[in-house]
Amino acid sequence: MRNPFDTEERRAYRETMRRFAENDIKPYADEWDEAGTFPWEIHEKVGALGFFGFGIKEEYGGLGFDDCFMRAAGFEELAQCGANGVVAGIAGRNISLAPIQELASEEIRRRALPEIVSGRKGSSLAITEPSGGSDVANMTTKAHRDGNHWVINGSKTFITGGMLADYFVVGARTGGTGMAGVSLFFVDHDMSGFSRTALDRKMGWWCSDQATLYFDNCRVPAENMMGEENRGFIAIMKNFNLERVALTAQALGMSKLCLDESIRYAQERETFGKPLIKHQVIRHKIADMSARIDAIEAYLNQICWLVNDGEMPVAEICKAKFHATKALEFCASEAMQIFGGAGYLRGNLVERAYREVKVMAIGGGSEEIMRDLAVREMGL
Numbered sequence: 001m002r003n004p005f006d007t008e009e010r011r012a013y014r015e016t017m018r019r020f021a022e023n024d025i026k027p028y029a030d031e032w033d034e035a036g037t038f039p040w041e042i043h044e045k046v047g048a049l050g051f052f053g054f055g056i057k058e059e060y061g062g063l064g065f066d067d068c069f070m071r072a073a074g075f076e077e078l079a080q081c082g083a084n085g086v087v088a089g090i091a092g093r094n095i096s097l098a099p100i101q102e103l104a105s106e107e108i109r110r111r112a113l114p115e116i117v118s119g120r121k122g123s124s125l126a127i128t129e130p131s132g133g134s135d136v137a138n139m140t141t142k143a144h145r146d147g148n149h150w151v152i153n154g155s156k157t158f159i160t161g162g163m164l165a166d167y168f169v170v171g172a173r174t175g176g177t178g179m180a181g182v183s184l185f186f187v188d189h190d191m192s193g194f195s196r197t198a199l200d201r202k203m204g205w206w207c208s209d210q211a212t213l214y215f216d217n218c219r220v221p222a223e224n225m226m227g228e229e230n231r232g233f234i235a236i237m238k239n240f241n242l243e244r245v246a247l248t249a250q251a252l253g254m255s256k257l258c259l260d261e262s263i264r265y266a267q268e269r270e271t272f273g274k275p276l277i278k279h280q281v282i283r284h285k286i287a288d289m290s291a292r293i294d295a296i297e298a299y300l301n302q303i304c305w306l307v308n309d310g311e312m313p314v315a316e317i318c319k320a321k322f323h324a325t326k327a328l329e330f331c332a333s334e335a336m337q338i339f340g341g342a343g344y345l346r347g348n349l350v351e352r353a354y355r356e357v358k359v360m361a362i363g364g365g366s367e368e369i370m371r372d373l374a375v376r377e378m379g380l
Contacts, residue, residue, distance in 0.1 A: 001294050005069055005301055014073040016049060021081035029083035030347050032207040036200060038086050040164070046078075046090055047119025056101055061114035068304035071242070072249035079253025080260075082349040084356050085207035087250060092161030092208070095243045096123040096169045099184060099235055103226035108186050112167050124165040126156040126187075126213055127236060136171065136236055137179045141215065143172035148222050150174075150185060152193070152215040160363075162211025163198050165189060170215070175230040182233045184226040193218030204356035240365060241312055244321045245303060247364045251324035252296050254353050254360070258328075258335035259289045261350050265339055276338065285334045292327040299323065315377035322370040325361040332357045 024045060025038075032038040046052070054071050056062020078087045093116055100113060100123070115121040131140060141154025152172050156162075168187040175181030187194060199210040227235055263286060266276035276282045299320045306313045332354045336343040343350045361367050 003301060005305060010069050013070050014077055017074050017077035020049060021078050025081040025083055025086050033083055036206050038207045043090060043119035047117060052093060052117045056097060056117055060109055061117040068307040072245060072300055072304055075246045075249040076253035079250040080257045082352060083207060085205040088160055088205045089208035091246060092124050093122050096125040099169050099226060099239055103184060103235060104186050105223050122161050122165040123167040124159050124161040126159050126168045126170040128156060128158050130155060130157050136233060139171055139173050139182055141172045143174050149219045150222060152218040152220060155212060155214050157212040159211050159213055160208060162196055162213055163209040171232055171236060179233040181230050183229050184232040184235060185220050186224045186226055187220055191218055191220060204359055241314060241317055243364050244317050248300055248320045248324040251328040251360050252300060255293050255328045255331040257349060258331040258353055259293060262286060262335045262338045282338060285338060289331045289334055292330060296324045296327050315374045318370040318374040322367040325367060328360055329357050
């Protein structure tokens with residue numbers, strides 16, 4: 001479907017990311033998935049393409065401008081590579097960039113941002129805890145002041161990029177209970193009292209790294225507090241919005257992959273003397289998949305337009321996120337039905353997409369949380 005918001009620059013960027021995914025990731029998807037990792041140079045390559053640079057000032061190595069359509073296009077095209085563990089590993093860097101630029105000290109910005117934006121080093125956002133992810137207001141990791149340092153104790157888990165990241169944006173409780181007592185800290189991976197272990201037995205995203213982080217009297221210089229003390233909750237909530245736009249775009253790209261693979265296979269595979277694509281039941285599946293994809297794409301375009309116009313439509317972003325993951329769930333399931341037994345074998349794109357559906361419905365805010373937040377944002 002033609003995008004009325006397309007420009008020459010947006011089309012060029014989308015095509016660049018499409019070629020990169022097709023040439024630099026897709027041929028190696030099976031190999032990297034089975035290996036449980038992918039080469040670090042992929043981060044540097046996407047960095048060179050400007051993927052990490054949106055909204056980051058040029059003085060810190062960024063593009064000096066932002067465009068929600070380009071952000072979304074990058075995630076959508078990467079998601080069609082067939083190895084969304086790679087996308088997750090790359091995206092883990094993205095969600096920590098805005099807090100560093102907006103809240104960290106000038107020294108930290110100049111030291112860390114150029115390294116992250118270029119892809120030479122990694123960073124991760126450390127919010128989720130073993131006791132819960134979306135309930136940020138009840139965060140239990142604590143930090144207390146000790147002279148010129150803050151001392152952090154607690155743990156974080158399901159941290160994407162956590163095993164390879166050099167820098168972390170960490171949420172910790174510095175005040176009382178609830179939203180008002182949370183602060184953010186910039187933590188280097190080599191600080192005393194910090195350790196991490198890998199979460200490597202996963203249903204999907206095999207080639208991305210997720211970690212549990214441990215803070216055992218981890219001493220952080222006082223100047224590493226990001227923003228005002230006890231004011232971190234609002235920054236965390238704000239940061240979730242563009243992450244959810246990116247996840248919506250990623251779910252859209254994965255859905256398109258399922259549709260494209262289904263059409264290709266249905267045209268090649270013959271049953272009862274004719275190609276699958278000529279059977280009405282298969283044609284209806286493809287029509288249903290395509291309709292859901294068109295709806296998500298139109299919804300995402302509207303949201304990107306609003307964001308570029310200076311709004312942050314939180315309710316719509318939440319609704320788009322859970323709507324996109326439900327559409328992906330449908331498309332992946334229908335694609336598996338079209339592939340039949342062939343879809344159940346490891347080593348094909350549909351099989352991988354099918355086992356990576358559920359994490360999309362959880363990460364960045366579960367479908368249940370998204371529904372509840374959307375209704376609250378509607379004033380109900």
